[in-house]
Amino acid sequence: MAGGPVLEFETPERVAVALELAGVGARAYAWLLDALFIFLAWVTALLLYSISGDLVREVQALSIAGQVLAALSVLLAGWGWDVAWEALWGGRTPGKRLASIRVVRSDGGPVGLTEALVRNALRAVELPLAYAPAILAVALSARRQRLGDLVAGTLVVRQARFDLSRYDLPATALARFPQLRGRAAAALSAEGFERLADFLRRRPALEPGARARVAVRLAAALAARASVAPPAAGEAEGFLEALAAAHAEGR
Secondary structure: OOOOOEEEEEOOOOOEEEEEEOOHHHHHHHHHHHHHHHHHHHHHHHHHHHOOOOHHHHHHOOOHHHHHHHHHHHHHHHHHHHHHHHHHOOOOOHHHHHOOEEEEEOOOOEOOHHHHHHHHHOHHHHHHHOOHHHHHHHHHOOOOOOHHHHHHOEEEEEOOOOOHHHHOOOOOOHHHOHHHOOOHHHHOOHHHHHHHHHHHHHHHHOOHHHHHHHHHHHHHHHHHHHOOOOOOHHHHHHHHHHHHHHHHHHO
16 A cells, blocks of 8 residues: 655755555545444444343433433544544544554644534535545545645554664663653654654764753653653653654554
């Protein structure tokens, strides 16, 4: 599933960014996986409930309006699955993670609750038509965006995988700062990671005093973004190594 079109642009900070766009195949695969997970969650919930009650009889005992509301609640739970995971897990549902894709803003930044709500709300237009408009839009548009992506200003891109061996990071770097697990995405974008990793690779060639000052300033700024306490001056480089490792692990 590799080899899709690549979107290249420059951020306001004049950083060149290249994003490989996900196509119909990868997105359909992720959707099927998420549908399976949702189905299994529903079945599990029904089995657990059946231990203490008869859900079918209780639903049948409801009025027509009550049965409609119950059906809508089930549908909304499935819709909320995508919204919640995308907003809280870096643009990834479990299916998207397994398919190695994620949702990002059109500028490459992480999506928030607003983008997740808007892009998934438009499924109400696509679902009654068996997602035919979405499939055609993704297949034919230059940025592979379905209607929800166009309105929300989002893209679905392939998940970048980082090889840390070229930066000579210690395998135990993250063990020294376990609090960074799950927080690296808030501190580092993909391009931010590349800049950090470039510093870690080039640091042996820097003058020791300048290297220490840069490491301390960078660690303090990134710690604030990750909402963790900044490291001591002597641990700044180790903190940066751990942050890079946590970011790569999360992606």
